[in-house]
Structures are given as C-alpha cells and as structure tokens.
Amino acid sequence: MDAPRIKVMAAGAEVTIAGNAAGLRLIAERLEGLADPELAGGYHMHLDEGIDLEDGSGSLVLERDETI
Numbered sequence: 001m002d003a004p005r006i007k008v009m010a011a012g013a014e015v016t017i018a019g020n021a022a023g024l025r026l027i028a029e030r031l032e033g034l035a036d037p038e039l040a041g042g043y044h045m046h047l048d049e050g051i052d053l054e055d056g057s058g059s060l061v062l063e064r065d066e067t068i
Contacts, residue, residue, distance in 0.1 A: 006047070007054040017060070027062075034064045041066035 006023040009016045019027065030045055044063035047053050053060065 005054055006052065006057070008047075008057040008060045010058050015058075030062055034062055039064055 002020055002022050004019070004023040004026040006017065006019040006027065009018070017027070030047075033039075034043060034045070041064055044061055047060040047062070049055060049057045049059060
C-alpha cells in the first residue's frame with residue numbers, strides 16, 4: 001500500500017483537499033473518529049505541512065462543533 005499523501009490548497013473562497021487513496025482513507029478515519037459519540041464538541045485535530053500534509057500545503061483543522 002502507498003503511503004498516505006494529502007495536499008490542501010486554497011484559492012480565494014475555494015479549498016481543495018487532494019490525496020491518493022491512502023491519504024483519503026486517512027482523512028476519512030480521522031473524521032470518523034471525530035464523529036464518535038464519546039467525544040464532546042470542540043474536539044479537533046491539526047494536520048500540518050511536512051508532517052501530515054505534503055510540502056506546499058496549507059494547514060488543515062478538522063473540528064467537531066455541535067453548535068453548527
């Protein structure tokens with residue numbers, strides 16, 4: 001299996017999250033974790049350039065917010 005690769009790009013009001021299959025699965029797993037009924041609102045995860053995201057990416061925060 002390929003290593004997860006994810007890139008976040010922003011142009012004006014549009015944000016694109018691109019990734020290979022492993023990268024998209026990784027995001028899906030993290031989102032599924034945030035949807036866990038045991039977690040309270042306000043819980044979040046940071047994905048950062050050079051760590052979780054490809055070089056040249058913007059940072060990405062995935063957040064659970066029950067007020068939305």
